Amino acid sequence: MNSCRRIWLSILFAALVCLLCSTTLLAGDDPPLDASAQTQSPDSPSSQKAAAAEDDSWHFTVAPYLWFPGIHGTVGALGHYASVHVSASDVLSHFNFGLMGAFQASKDRWVFPVDFMWVRIGDTKGIAQENEFGQTGFDVHVTQTILTPKFGYRVVDSDKFKADILAGIRYWYLGQTLTLEPSGVGRSPSANWVDGLFGARFQVPLSPKAAINFGGDVGGGGAQLDYQAAGTLGYKVKPNIALQLGWRYLYVRYHGDHQFIFDAYENGPLLGMTWDLGGKPPVPPSASCSVSPTEIWSGDPVTATVSTQNFNPKHTLTYKWSSTGGTISSNGTTGSVNTMGLAPGNYSVTATATDEKEKNNNVASCNAPFTVKQPQPPVVSCSASPTTIAIGQPATITMTASDPQGWPMTYSWSATGGQLSGSGTTATVTATNADAGNTITVTGTANDARANLSSSCTASVNVPPVQKCVNIEDWGECTFEKNPKKPWRVDNDCKDTLDKLSLRLQQMPNGKLDIVGYTDEKEVVSEQTLGSQRSVNVKFYLTTDGPNKVDASRVQPRQGGTKGKATHFYFVPEGNMCGGQLEEGTTVDETQVQPQSRNAPAPKKKAKKAAPSAGN
Numbered sequence: 001m002n003s004c005r006r007i008w009l010s011i012l013f014a015a016l017v018c019l020l021c022s023t024t025l026l027a028g029d030d031p032p033l034d035a036s037a038q039t040q041s042p043d044s045p046s047s048q049k050a051a052a053a054e055d056d057s058w059h060f061t062v063a064p065y066l067w068f069p070g071i072h073g074t075v076g077a078l079g080h081y082a083s084v085h086v087s088a089s090d091v092l093s094h095f096n097f098g099l100m101g102a103f104q105a106s107k108d109r110w111v112f113p114v115d116f117m118w119v120r121i122g123d124t125k126g127i128a129q130e131n132e133f134g135q136t137g138f139d140v141h142v143t144q145t146i147l148t149p150k151f152g153y154r155v156v157d158s159d160k161f162k163a164d165i166l167a168g169i170r171y172w173y174l175g176q177t178l179t180l181e182p183s184g185v186g187r188s189p190s191a192n193w194v195d196g197l198f199g200a201r202f203q204v205p206l207s208p209k210a211a212i213n214f215g216g217d218v219g220g221g222g223a224q225l226d227y228q229a230a231g232t233l234g235y236k237v238k239p240n241i242a243l244q245l246g247w248r249y250l251y252v253r254y255h256g257d258h259q260f261i262f263d264a265y266e267n268g269p270l271l272g273m274t275w276d277l278g279g280k281p282p283v284p285p286s287a288s289c290s291v292s293p294t295e296i297w298s299g300d301p302v303t304a305t306v307s308t309q310n311f312n313p314k315h316t317l318t319y320k321w322s323s324t325g326g327t328i329s330s331n332g333t334t335g336s337v338n339t340m341g342l343a344p345g346n347y348s349v350t351a352t353a354t355d356e357k358e359k360n361n362n363v364a365s366c367n368a369p370f371t372v373k374q375p376q377p378p379v380v381s382c383s384a385s386p387t388t389i390a391i392g393q394p395a396t397i398t399m400t401a402s403d404p405q406g407w408p409m410t411y412s413w414s415a416t417g418g419q420l421s422g423s424g425t426t427a428t429v430t431a432t433n434a435d436a437g438n439t440i441t442v443t444g445t446a447n448d449a450r451a452n453l454s455s456s457c458t459a460s461v462n463v464p465p466v467q468k469c470v471n472i473e474d475w476g477e478c479t480f481e482k483n484p485k486k487p488w489r490v491d492n493d494c495k496d497t498l499d500k501l502s503l504r505l506q507q508m509p510n511g512k513l514d515i516v517g518y519t520d521e522k523e524v525v526s527e528q529t530l531g532s533q534r535s536v537n538v539k540f541y542l543t544t545d546g547p548n549k550v551d552a553s554r555v556q557p558r559q560g561g562t563k564g565k566a567t568h569f570y571f572v573p574e575g576n577m578c579g580g581q582l583e584e585g586t587t588v589d590e591t592q593v594q595p596q597s598r599n600a601p602a603p604k605k606k607a608k609k610a611a612p613s614a615g616n
Contacts, residue, residue, distance in 0.1 A: 065272030073264020193222020
């Protein structure tokens with residue numbers, strides 16, 4: 001009977017060891033890596049946080065894992081207890097088959113993790129000594145199933161720290177099969193219970209690919225007490241796949257109707273993997289460009305800037321700039337376009353940002369347009385003051401000029417006459433003798449200094465013709481001394497003088513000849529009548545009787561009063577008389593005084609001699 005009892009204790013001990021190993025191996029209730037937190041590592045602290053807040057879709061995570069613990073504590077059954085110290089390699093030596101893993105669904109800040117473990121462990125032992133049953137050995141198989149559903153809420157969700165609080169239950173099922181060989185007689189006892197749980201888990205992102213996860217839970221119910229703590233370091237090998245390496249500690253105290261006693265702790269390394277499903281696809285990196293100003297004149301600088309979104313904020317980006325016009329120099333996120341010489345039109349600046357540490361989704365480009373405006377020439381107008389000047393008098397010409405672009409201008413002047421001086425927007429023109437009777441046109445030109453566009457305006461200044469005065473010319477005389485009987489007669493000496501005078505008059509294109517006839521105070525006939533007759537006879541010779549006939553309209557007979565027996569000749573040019581000069585004598589009425597031929601009777605006498613008059 002003692003030998004039989006020792007066999008059963010050995011079988012029970014082996015079964016409890018196997019049960020303990022399988023239970024601790026599959027007791028993890030959380031995914032080894034918080035996949036939802038891992039996948040939310042931000043590319044940009046501000047933009048990614050906003051993007052995550054807008055992602056209200058469901059996220060799913062599948063997380064298979066393995067735990068390799070050593071076991072230390074007390075186990076017992078049917079009132080028998082034993083101290084257990086089992087290494088991780090001993091546990092693995094009894095492993096037959098298992099299925100373990102975690103699944104999590106999350107939306108917004110709510111998380112719903114579920115942990116499932118199913119493990120089968122077996123061992124075969126021989127019985128060294130003979131027994132009354134004739135059995136040579138026994139075969140033991142232990143099966144364990146643990147289902148742990150939880151729900152939780154993320155109370156902290158920042159870029160540098162995340163925290164979840166969790167609550168749920170843990171359902172345990174333990175079953176064993178003990179078979180004696182070779183009889184095949186066996187037993188299949190089992191046990192199950194449920195524990196309530198409360199816990200928390202935390203995450204500290206180290207980079208977009210790495211994070212530290214730690215946490216634990218505590219519970220009780222079917223078991224008097226169980227609690228655990230674990231920490232892992234996760235590393236993302238692909239955008240939706242991460243590996244984890246860590247350590248887990250678990251303590252359980254279970255006394256179940258004196259059938260099983262399990263009061264032990266186990267700890268050891270943990271290896272896991274997470275695979276993220278669902279949710280919105282990763283936000284690709286992007287860039288936005290802007291230029292200032294957007295409209296310029298050729299030669300004005302253009303400053304371009306680029307801002308990026310959804311890149312890893314801990315990576316240094318490289319930037320490349322290009323422009324469809326001008327030359328561009330850059331300093332990281334800023335580019336400067338030199339537009340000197342660009343023709344009017346539309347152009348654009350392009351920036352490309354690259355994260356050289358990433359292999360995929362590591363490039364973003366953007367562009368921004370700018371316009372080179374068509375420049376306009378200056379607007380000018382000119383005015384003169386005064387608008388009419390005499391020779392030697394100045395006039396001021398003023399130019400009013402404005403440039404639509406506000407550019408500085410230079411000024412130049414030219415004129416068709418006069419003496420021109422001045423600079424800037426004011427010039428002075430002074431009339432010369434050559435300008436008399438003409439109009440001086442002054443032209444002002446304004447030229448902008450940048451586009452080399454110019455505009456001109458004109459102002460006119462009138463110079464009236466010079467009003468010249470004329471002097472009466474003395475062309476000599478003829479005397480009437482040789483023929484006392486016919487003192488009005490034109491003698492040969494006078495004819496010689498008149499022939500020369502007629503030729504001289506013909507050479508003068510303008511002007512007239514005044515023939516002023518005089519009388520002597522001693523003559524007994526009327527001096528007025530005799531002087532008039534003498535001048536009329538001289539005209540008759542010049543225009544009709546003489547060889548060199550002149551235009552009668554250019555010869556004017558005049559009566560000059562008492563001055564001598566002669567006719568005096570005065571040439572009167574066209575124009576105003578200078579110095580108040582007056583023509584000599586008075587005009588003869590040729591309808592009353594007829595020219596006398598050589599044999600004509602003398603003029604009538606007057607009974608009484610009239611007194612001489614200086615005015616005549």
